[in-house]
Amino acid sequence: MAETFKLPALKVEEYKLENGLRVVLDPDNAIPVVSVAVYYNVGSRNERDGRTGFAHLFEHMMFQGSENVPKAGHFQHIMKAGGTMNGTTSSERTNYYETLPANQLPLALWLESDRMRSLAVTQENLDNQREAVKEEKRLRYDNQPYGQIFDLIAEMIYKNFANAHSTIGSMEHLDAATVEDVQEFFRIYYAPNNAVIVLSGAFDIDEAKNLIETYFGEIPSQPLPPALDVSEPTEVAATYREWEDHLAPFPAFLIGWKIPPRRTSDFYALYLAGKILYDGDSSRLYQKLVKGEESVIQLFGFTDERRGPSSIFVGAIPKPDKDLSKIRETIMQEIHDLSAHGPTAEEMEKIENQLVNDAVRMRQSSMSRAQHIAEFALYDGDPTLINSELDDLLAITAEQIRHAVGVYLNTDNRALLDVVPAAKGVAV
Amino acid sequence: MTPEMRKAPPAPLAPVSFDIARPFETTLDNGLRVIVFENQRLPLVSYRLAFQSGDVHDPEGHTGMTSAMASMLSEGTRNYSSRQLAEKIERLGASVSASASDDFTVLAASALSLYGSEILQLMAEMALRPTFPESELDLYRRNMIEHLKFQRSQPGFLANEQAARLIFGSHPYSKVSPKADDIEKLDRQTLADFHASMLVPNNAMFIAVGDVNAEELVKELNEQFGDWQQGSAPVGKFAPPPERTARSLTIVDRPGSAQSNIVLTNLGVNRTHPDYFPLLVMNQVLGAGASSRVFMNLREEKGYTYGAYTRLESKKLAGDFEATAEVRTAVTGDSLKEFFYELDRIRTDTVGDQELADAKSFLTGVFPIRAETQEGLTNLIVNQYLYGLPEDYLQTYRAKVDAITLEDVKRVAIEHVRPSEMAIVIVGDAKEVLPQAQGYAETVEVFDTEGNKK
Numbered sequence: 001m002a003e004t005f006k007l008p009a010l011k012v013e014e015y016k017l018e019n020g021l022r023v024v025l026d027p028d029n030a031i032p033v034v035s036v037a038v039y040y041n042v043g044s045r046n047e048r049d050g051r052t053g054f055a056h057l058f059e060h061m062m063f064q065g066s067e068n069v070p071k072a073g074h075f076q077h078i079m080k081a082g083g084t085m086n087g088t089t090s091s092e093r094t095n096y097y098e099t100l101p102a103n104q105l106p107l108a109l110w111l112e113s114d115r116m117r118s119l120a121v122t123q124e125n126l127d128n129q130r131e132a133v134k135e136e137k138r139l140r141y142d143n144q145p146y147g148q149i150f151d152l153i154a155e156m157i158y159k160n161f162a163n164a165h166s167t168i169g170s171m172e173h174l175d176a177a178t179v180e181d182v183q184e185f186f187r188i189y190y191a192p193n194n195a196v197i198v199l200s201g202a203f204d205i206d207e208a209k210n211l212i213e214t215y216f217g218e219i220p221s222q223p224l225p226p227a228l229d230v231s232e233p234t235e236v237a238a239t240y241r242e243w244e245d246h247l248a249p250f251p252a253f254l255i256g257w258k259i260p261p262r263r264t265s266d267f268y269a270l271y272l273a274g275k276i277l278y279d280g281d282s283s284r285l286y287q288k289l290v291k292g293e294e295s296v297i298q299l300f301g302f303t304d305e306r307r308g309p310s311s312i313f314v315g316a317i318p319k320p321d322k323d324l325s326k327i328r329e330t331i332m333q334e335i336h337d338l339s340a341h342g343p344t345a346e347e348m349e350k351i352e353n354q355l356v357n358d359a360v361r362m363r364q365s366s367m368s369r370a371q372h373i374a375e376f377a378l379y380d381g382d383p384t385l386i387n388s389e390l391d392d393l394l395a396i397t398a399e400q401i402r403h404a405v406g407v408y409l410n411t412d413n414r415a416l417l418d419v420v421p422a423a424k425g426v427a428v
Numbered sequence: 429m430t431p432e433m434r435k436a437p438p439a440p441l442a443p444v445s446f447d448i449a450r451p452f453e454t455t456l457d458n459g460l461r462v463i464v465f466e467n468q469r470l471p472l473v474s475y476r477l478a479f480q481s482g483d484v485h486d487p488e489g490h491t492g493m494t495s496a497m498a499s500m501l502s503e504g505t506r507n508y509s510s511r512q513l514a515e516k517i518e519r520l521g522a523s524v525s526a527s528a529s530d531d532f533t534v535l536a537a538s539a540l541s542l543y544g545s546e547i548l549q550l551m552a553e554m555a556l557r558p559t560f561p562e563s564e565l566d567l568y569r570r571n572m573i574e575h576l577k578f579q580r581s582q583p584g585f586l587a588n589e590q591a592a593r594l595i596f597g598s599h600p601y602s603k604v605s606p607k608a609d610d611i612e613k614l615d616r617q618t619l620a621d622f623h624a625s626m627l628v629p630n631n632a633m634f635i636a637v638g639d640v641n642a643e644e645l646v647k648e649l650n651e652q653f654g655d656w657q658q659g660s661a662p663v664g665k666f667a668p669p670p671e672r673t674a675r676s677l678t679i680v681d682r683p684g685s686a687q688s689n690i691v692l693t694n695l696g697v698n699r700t701h702p703d704y705f706p707l708l709v710m711n712q713v714l715g716a717g718a719s720s721r722v723f724m725n726l727r728e729e730k731g732y733t734y735g736a737y738t739r740l741e742s743k744k745l746a747g748d749f750e751a752t753a754e755v756r757t758a759v760t761g762d763s764l765k766e767f768f769y770e771l772d773r774i775r776t777d778t779v780g781d782q783e784l785a786d787a788k789s790f791l792t793g794v795f796p797i798r799a800e801t802q803e804g805l806t807n808l809i810v811n812q813y814l815y816g817l818p819e820d821y822l823q824t825y826r827a828k829v830d831a832i833t834l835e836d837v838k839r840v841a842i843e844h845v846r847p848s849e850m851a852i853v854i855v856g857d858a859k860e861v862l863p864q865a866q867g868y869a870e871t872v873e874v875f876d877t878e879g880n881k882k
Contacts, residue, residue, distance in 0.1 A: 030469050031446070031796055031799070031800050032444035032445070032446050032796060033796050033797050033800055067434070068434050068435050068436075071728070072719070072724060072728050075717075075718040075719040076719040076786070077437055079717055079718070079719040079786065079790045080719070080785075080786035080789050080790060081440070081789065081790075082789050082790055082791075082793005082794050082795075082797075083793060083794070083797075084794060084797060099797050099800075100793070101440075101443070101444070101793050101796065101797075102441075102444045103440040103441040103442060103443050103444055104440050104441075104793075105441065106438035106439070106440065106441065107437055107438060107440065110434070110437055110438050111437075114434065127731070128728070128729070128730075128731040129731070130731075131731030131732070131756075132727055132731050132733070132734055133734075134756070135687070135731075135732070135733050135734040135754065135755065135756060136734040138686040138687045138754070138756065139687060139734050139754045142686040143583065143685060143686040143687045143754070144582070145578075145581040145582065202444065207441075214429050215429065218429065246684055247581055247684075248581065249577055249578055249580065250574075250577075250578065280514065280518045281502075281510075281514035281518070282511070282514035282515040282517075282518040282519070287511060290571075291510070291511065291567070294567055294570070297571060297574045297575065297578065317578075319570075319574060320574070346515070346519060349519055350515075350518050350519045352521075353519065353520050353521025353522075353540070353543075354518070354521040355521070356521060356540060357521035357522065357539070357540055358521075360470055360471060360472055360540065361472065361801075363470060364470060364472075364800065364801040364802060365800050365801045366800065
C-alpha cells in the first residue's frame with residue numbers, strides 16, 4: 001500500500017529572525033483557524049537538584065502577566081477572542097500554544113511576544129501558582145491509584161539526574177523556589193534564540209512574516225544556556241523495587257527498559273515492536289494475557305521519546321490471585337519469540353496501515369501539525385521532517401525490529417517495579 | 429514597534445467566514461436514516477451507526493445490559509471470532525468500536541477512505557450478526573467485576589456515583605454503573621434477544637463524514653444493511669427525578685485522601701430545553717473555562733485547586749448543573765464558601781456587559797475549531813441528529829449564542845442554579861472534611877467507598 005499512497009507534502013517554510021528566533025510557517029486555508037506554537041528549549045532535564053518541578057512551575061508563571069498583559073489576562077484575551085490555549089512541560093521542552101479564529105493571529109503574536117520580552121513576576125503570584133501546582137500534583141499523582149509509578153520507574157531506569165527526576169517535582173523543592181529563581185530561569189532559557197515559533201493554518205504568508213518581525217524582532221537574544229549532559233550508562237542492571245500504594249486496589253507491575261534516542265532506527269524499531277506487543281486488541285500480549293490466559297485486568301505499554309536515552313514500558317494489573325511472576329514470564333516469552341522470529345507479514349501490514357492512518361490524522365488539526373513541526377524544528381533543526389518521518393518509519397524492516405528487540409528488550413537489563421496495595425502488604 | 433503600541437491588544441484582521449454545508453439525507457426502505465457529509469480534504473472516513481436506545485433502556489433489574497450488549501458486538505459474529513475481528517480491523521489501521529451511553533448506542537468507525545468498504549462490511553457484521561459466544565461473555569463478566577472494584581479506587585467515580593443518585597433518584601440516569609450482581613446474571617440468550625429487539629433499522633441512523641461519495645455509499649449501505657428487518661425497540665417509562673427542597677451534604681469517606689473532590693449539583697435541563705442557549709452563555713461566565721469566575725476565584729486568587737469549573741450536563745431526558753473542584757483537604761470549607769459566593773452572585777447581580785460579550789465571543793469563536801478535525805465535525809453532526817435538534821442547528825448556532833441578553837443570563841441563573849437545594853458531595857477524608865463542611869447543609873450522611881452508608 002505504501003507505494004500507492006502518497007501524502008501530499010506540507011509546504012513548510014523556515015527562517016530565522018536576527019535575534020535567533022526560529023520561525024516555521026505551515027499555511028493551510030481549509031478551515032479559517034490559525035494555531036501558534038512557541039516551544040522553548042527547556043524542560044525538567046535542565047533543572048538542578050533542589051529545584052525539581054521548577055520548569056513546570058515556571059510554565060505556570062508564564063500565565064501570570066507581563067508588561068502589558070495583567071495576571072490571567074492571557075487566558076482572558078484568548079478566550080474572549082474565541083480561542084483555546086494551554087502550556088505543557090516535559091523532560092525535553094516547555095510549550096505554549098493557542099488556536100484562534102484566523103483573523104486573531106495578531107493577538108496571539110502580541111501575547112506570546114509580550115511574555116517572551118517582559119515576564120512580570122511577583123511573590124504573590126509565585127505563591128499562588130505554587131499552590132495550584134501542588135494541587136495539580138495531588139490531583140494527577142498523589143491522590144490517584146498507581147499515579148506515581150511512571151515517575152518511580154524513571155528513577156530506576158536512568159542514572160543521570162537530568163533524566164531520572166520527575167517533571168512534577170517534589171513538594172519540598174516547589175516550596176524552595178524563589179522569585180529570584182524565576183527571574184534567573186527566564187533570563188537563561190526564555191530568550192528568542194532558545195525558542196521556535198510555528199504558525200499552522202489559515203494565514204497570509206507575507207502578512208504573517210511582517211507581524212512576526214513586528215512583535216518579536218526587537219526582543220534581544222541572550223547567551224546560549226549552559227550545555228547539558230544527558231548521557232547515560234547503558235546498563236539498568238536489573239533493578240527491582242517494591243512500592244506500597246495505599247490507594248491501589250490491586251497489585252500491579254511495570255517493566256521498563258532503557259533504549260536509544262528518538263529518531264534512531266533502533267528507537268523506531270522498538271516503537272513498532274511496542275505496537276506489535278501491546279497496542280490494540282489484536283496485539284500479541286493482549287491476545288495472550290487478556291484473552292488466552294485471562295490473567296490480567298489491564299495491560300498497557302508505551303515508549304517515552306526523548307532526545308537522549310529514551311525508554312519503553314510494559315505493565316499490567318493482574319487479576320486477583322494470579323501469579324505475577326508467571327505473567328511476567330509470558331511477557332518475556334513473547335518478547336523472546338519476537339526477537340527470535342521477528343514480526344509476521346500480517347503484523348507488518350498492520351503497522352504500515354496504522355502508520356499511514358496516524359500520519360493522515362495528525363494533519364487534520366492545525367494545532368497537532370504545529371506541535372509536530374515545532375518538535376522537529378527544536379530537536380532536529382529541520383521542520384521538513386514532518387514530511388519524511390512517515391517514510392522513515394515505513395522503511396523499518398521486520399529484520400530491524402527483530403534485531404532491536406533482541407538487543408534491547410530480550411534481556412535481564414530491565415527495571416521492575418512491583419506495586420503492592422499497602423493495606424494488603426507485608427507488615428509496615 | 430514602539431512600547432506605546434504594545435500597550436493594548438491589536439485589532440483583529442478582517443473576519444473570515446465559516447459555513448458548514450447541509451448534509452445529504454435519505455432513508456433506506458427498511459427505515460434506516462442515512463446522513464452523508466462529503467468532505468474530501470483528507471483521505472479519511474468516519475462512520476457512525478447510532479441507535480436511539482441506551483443504558484436508560486436496560487430492563488428492570490438488569491443495569492448494564494445495554495452496555496454489555498454493545499461491548500459484546502466485537503466479541504464474535506457469525507463469520508468471525510473476536511480475535512479475527514480485532515485482526516481484520518487493526519490490519520487496516522482502522523478502528524471500529526461499540527459503546528452505550530445513557531441515551532444512545534453507537535458503533536463508531538474511522539479509517540483511511542481506501543478501506544471504507546471493508547470497514548462498512550465489518551460494521552454490518554458486528555451490528556447484524558453478533559453471536560455472544562459463551563466463553564467471551566464469561567470473560568466479559570469476570571473482567572467487568574474486577575473493573576467495578578477498580579473504579580471504587582478513583583475519587584472522581586465515587587463523587588459522580590453519589591451526585592447522580594442524589595439528583596436523579598429513581599430515574600435511570602441515577603445509575604452510573606452496574607453492580608456485580610447485575611453483571612453476574614447476564615446471560616447469552618437474554619443478550620441475544622435484547623440485541624434483536626433494540627438494534628433495528630427503524631431505531632437507527634447511519635452518519636458518514638469525510639472522503640465518501642454519497643451515491644456510492646448509499647448503494648453499499650443497501651448491500652450491507654438492506655435486508656435488515658424492522659422491529660419495535662423497547663420504549664422506556666421513567667420515573668421523574670425527585671424534587672429537592674433543602675441543601676444536603678454527602679461525604680464519601682476515603683481515609684488518607686490527599687484532596688477533597690467536591691461536587692455541588694442540582695437538577696438541570698434536557699438537551700432540547702428552550703433555555704439551553706442562555707444556559708450555555710451563563711455557564712461560560714460562571715465556570716466553563718479558565719477565564720470564568722469560579723476558576724479565577726478558587727485557583728487564580730486563592731490557589732485552592734488546580735481547576736474549578738461549572739458544567740451543564742444536558743442529556744436527552746433531563747440534565748444537571750454541577751460545580752466541581754479537587755482541593756487540598758485543609759481548604760474544603762473555604763472552597764465551599766467561595767463556590768456558594770459565586771453561585772449566589774450570578775443569581776443576584778447582573779453580569780457585566782463586557783463579561784457577557786466575552787462569553788459569547790468565546791462560544792462563537794471556538795465553533796470552527798471544534799469542526800477542524802473529522803472526528804470533531806462528526807461529533808457535532810451526530811449530536812445534532814441524535815438529539816433531534818433543528819435541521820439548521822449548526823448553521824444557526826452562532827446567531828443563537830449572539831442573541832442572548834443580560835436579562836436572559838440572570839433569568840436562567842435564578843431558575844437553574846439553585847444553591848438552596850444543592851446536593852454537596854465530597855470524596856475525601858471524612859474526619860477532616862466533616863467539621864469544615866457540615867455547616868453548609870441541613871442534612872449530613874457519610875458513605876464508605878463501597879457505597880454503604882456509615
